[in-house]
Amino acid sequence: MSEVELLSVSKLYGNKQPYIIKNLSVTIESGEFFVIVGPSGCGKSTLLRMIAGLEDISEGVLRIGGEMANHWSPSQRDISMVFQNYALYPHLNVRENIIFGLRVKKISHEEREKRLLEACEMLNLTDYLNRKPRELSGGQRQRVALARAIVSQSPICLMDEPLSNLDAKLRAHMRSEIRKIQRQFGTTMIYVTHDQVEAMTMGDRMMILNQGEIQQIGRPIDIYNHPANTFVASFIGSPQMNMCEAYYDGTSQELRINNDLKLTMALPKLKTSTYIIGLRPEYIHIPQPNNSNQTTVQVVINHVELLGNDTLFSFQVNDQQWTAKWNGQWLFEPGDKISIALDADAICVFDKGTRQLVHSSIKQDHDELQKGVLA
Amino acid sequence: MAMENPTSTGKVPSLNMPYRTFWEKTRPIQVAILFLLPSLILFSVFVFYPLFRTIYLSFFLTNQKGLPTVFVGFDNFIQLFQSADFLQSIEATFLFVLYTVPASVVISLFLALLANEKLKGIHFFRTIFASSLGVSVAAASVTWLFIFNPTMGVLNRMISFFGIPEINWLADPHWALLAVSITTIWLNLGFSFLIILGGLQNIDQSLYESSSIDGAGYFYQLRRITIPMLSPTLFFIMTVSLINAFQTFGQIDLLTGGGPGQTTNLMVYAIYKDAFVNFNFGKASAEVVILFLLILIVTLLQFKFVEKKVHYQ
Numbered sequence: 181m182s183e184v185e186l187l188s189v190s191k192l193y194g195n196k197q198p199y200i201i202k203n204l205s206v207t208i209e210s211g212e213f214f215v216i217v218g219p220s221g222c223g224k225s226t227l228l229r230m231i232a233g234l235e236d237i238s239e240g241v242l243r244i245g246g247e248m249a250n251h252w253s254p255s256q257r258d259i260s261m262v263f264q265n266y267a268l269y270p271h272l273n274v275r276e277n278i279i280f281g282l283r284v285k286k287i288s289h290e291e292r293e294k295r296l297l298e299a300c301e302m303l304n305l306t307d308y309l310n311r312k313p314r315e316l317s318g319g320q321r322q323r324v325a326l327a328r329a330i331v332s333q334s335p336i337c338l339m340d341e342p343l344s345n346l347d348a349k350l351r352a353h354m355r356s357e358i359r360k361i362q363r364q365f366g367t368t369m370i371y372v373t374h375d376q377v378e379a380m381t382m383g384d385r386m387m388i389l390n391q392g393e394i395q396q397i398g399r400p401i402d403i404y405n406h407p408a409n410t411f412v413a414s415f416i417g418s419p420q421m422n423m424c425e426a427y428y429d430g431t432s433q434e435l436r437i438n439n440d441l442k443l444t445m446a447l448p449k450l451k452t453s454t455y456i457i458g459l460r461p462e463y464i465h466i467p468q469p470n471n472s473n474q475t476t477v478q479v480v481i482n483h484v485e486l487l488g489n490d491t492l493f494s495f496q497v498n499d500q501q502w503t504a505k506w507n508g509q510w511l512f513e514p515g516d517k518i519s520i521a522l523d524a525d526a527i528c529v530f531d532k533g534t535r536q537l538v539h540s541s542i543k544q545d546h547d548e549l550q551k552g553v554l555a
Numbered sequence: 556m557a558m559e560n561p562t563s564t565g566k567v568p569s570l571n572m573p574y575r576t577f578w579e580k581t582r583p584i585q586v587a588i589l590f591l592l593p594s595l596i597l598f599s600v601f602v603f604y605p606l607f608r609t610i611y612l613s614f615f616l617t618n619q620k621g622l623p624t625v626f627v628g629f630d631n632f633i634q635l636f637q638s639a640d641f642l643q644s645i646e647a648t649f650l651f652v653l654y655t656v657p658a659s660v661v662i663s664l665f666l667a668l669l670a671n672e673k674l675k676g677i678h679f680f681r682t683i684f685a686s687s688l689g690v691s692v693a694a695a696s697v698t699w700l701f702i703f704n705p706t707m708g709v710l711n712r713m714i715s716f717f718g719i720p721e722i723n724w725l726a727d728p729h730w731a732l733l734a735v736s737i738t739t740i741w742l743n744l745g746f747s748f749l750i751i752l753g754g755l756q757n758i759d760q761s762l763y764e765s766s767s768i769d770g771a772g773y774f775y776q777l778r779r780i781t782i783p784m785l786s787p788t789l790f791f792i793m794t795v796s797l798i799n800a801f802q803t804f805g806q807i808d809l810l811t812g813g814g815p816g817q818t819t820n821l822m823v824y825a826i827y828k829d830a831f832v833n834f835n836f837g838k839a840s841a842e843v844v845i846l847f848l849l850i851l852i853v854t855l856l857q858f859k860f861v862e863k864k865v866h867y868q
């Protein structure tokens with residue numbers, strides 16, 4: 181069993197305030213691909229290093245495989261780790277770099293060679309075995325670091341932003357590669373990234389961290405549909421969720437954004453008050469003729485980006501810049517006045533004070549739809 | 556087909572064209588020389604001229620003023636290699652190198668490893684360990700004169716505590732070279748320590764973290780990471796200490812004056828005595844040439860055999 185459990189874990193560097201990690205509790209299941217995501221400096225690396233035993237845990241309990249592991253040395257935890265800068269030994273060639281850990285663990289020569297060969301074939305490194313790290317490209321170095329984690333065959337693998345130094349194409353390739361390897365070995369993966377695309381696409385579950393505090397834990401798609409607060413809402417999704425203040429009138433069941441833009445919707449749980457609403461760019465639609473159910477409004481475009489098969493355009497809503505994403509190629513010019521339709525069903529409503537989600541209604545019917553498509 | 560390219564009809568840039576003059580062709584070298592000129596001038600005045608003058612003098616007998624009188628060919632060299640004093644001086648120099656270089660490197664490496672640990676007040680120790688860098692040879696020699704003093708010196712008091720009889724460190728032929736070596740090692744430490752500590756702090760901390768996850772212990776890390784990563788630094792320190800050891804003068808002059816009975820008469824000190832005490836500039840020049848060749852050979856050997864073990868990144 182190799183689940184990792186954090187119970188009310190906190191971290192202070194050198195016993196000095198502030199808390200870098202605040203009272204954090206989470207259980208990472210055995211064999212799970214768990215992504216920790218958050219902006220730079222939010223404490224992701226610190227958390228990972230605490231799990232690895234490279235930083236001590238100021239408060240709280242860390243359990244690995246059900247046992248209290250706070251004071252285990254890094255090697256006792258039976259983990260492998262891929263560092264952000266790869267931490268390859270510059271003076272050793274690729275082969276020695278990969279089997280360094282196996283030598284330390286006094287694993288037999290035959291076994292070492294077998295694992296080395298396996299990992300190198302998997303990662304296309306066989307031609308580079310005698311090169312020094314400085315003679316490799318960024319992507320190749322990254323693969324060496326990955327190979328080092330693979331040959332250790334540790335049940336738990338920690339990765340700290342392993343793809344952040346790669347170009348976009350290679351990154352996309354390595355994302356699927358890492359996922360594939362993790363599935364193949366059934367490794368418990370704790371994967372740190374600041375990139376929300378990686379978080380969305382790779383993880384079984386993800387945890388969003390901000391300033392050392394958990395914002396939300398869950399399946400990526402659930403987090404996308406039901407962001408727990410405005411931070412998560414704006415952090416996950418690209419382009420980010422459009423937000424602005426709106427007044428909800430309980431008696432007329434009307435959500436008033438401004439004088440031109442009112443959405444009629446019943447939000448029985450909400451009191452009459454000012455809220456923050458959020459709407460993702462893809463839920464701003466092309467108005468359909470003869471549809472009385474939709475809420476349309478005229479806006480003035482002030483910025484356009486053509487992405488090939490999608491078009492992004494921005495416009496002003498109150499004091500906020502909103503973006504819409506339409507399928508197809510739309511040759512708008514800044515200054516054009518167009519009609520758009522808002523999908524009221526997709527609106528998330530957040531409390532203005534606490535910024536917590538109080539309403540979201542994206543129908544959970546994609547499971548049903550999926551069943552219909554699957555043969 | 557008519558070429559529309561303007562360069563094909565009009566003026567062609569003169570790259571690789573045969574009618575370039577010699578002056579044009581050597582343009583980069585001219586510029587390079589211009590940049591090198593200041594250091595070339597300095598080197599010529601202070602290094603090249605004395606070097607060639609010394610080689611020239613080594614083939615002559617000289618008068619009191621150091622001016623050449625009679626050309627004697629290799630006679631100066633032949634006489635030197637027949638002189639027991641000079642051979643003794645070479646032997647003492649090599650012994651001195653052997654005593655000081657490895658010890659300096661090993662001790663400063665040890666101190667640097669200690670000072671690189673994250674401990675409370677480590678900055679204080681770093682300053683202390685590096686402090687001999689700021690002490691002049693003269694001041695250090697005087698201090699060590701006191702330490703070595705047979706009756707009042709700290710060293711003899713300490714060993715008498717263990718029941719060892721008094722040693723006349725600087726006047727006893729068995730101990731004098733060792734005493735001078737100890738002083739020299741102490742003098743070397745500050746510089747070597749500082750350079751090695753710099754080298755240590757340049758090693759990426761994540762290498763140690765990564766290997767500790769694999770379960771590597773302190774000495775395994777030292778052997779497989781620290782020493783190899785530090786090897787360019789260690790090689791540099793070794794080369795510098797080696798050349799310094801061959802050229803040692805100040806400590807000898809102040810501590811022993813080459814005595815007792817030639818045992819600490821290192822080559823540079825012998826040269827000094829022949830040139831400026833006996834005014835035998837021809838002989839002294841020949842000794843200088845031999846010392847120069849010795850240092851050259853030893854350094855080349857070091858580059859040939861030791862550098863192979865150096866891992867440049």
Ligand SMILES: Nc1ncnc2c1ncn2[C@@H]1O[C@H](COP(=O)(O)OP(=O)(O)O)[C@@H](O)[C@H]1O
Binds near residue numbers: 193219222223225
């Ligand atoms: N060794 C350290 N000493 C003191 N503060 C640190 C140390 N390492 C990181 N921090 C602080 O902890 C916070 C989180 O850092 P880190 O975990 O590296 O963030 P992330 O990996 O999410 O970018 C930062 O504000 C950083 O300044």
Ligand SMILES: [Mg+2]
Binds near residue numbers: 225226340
């Ligand atoms: Mg980080």
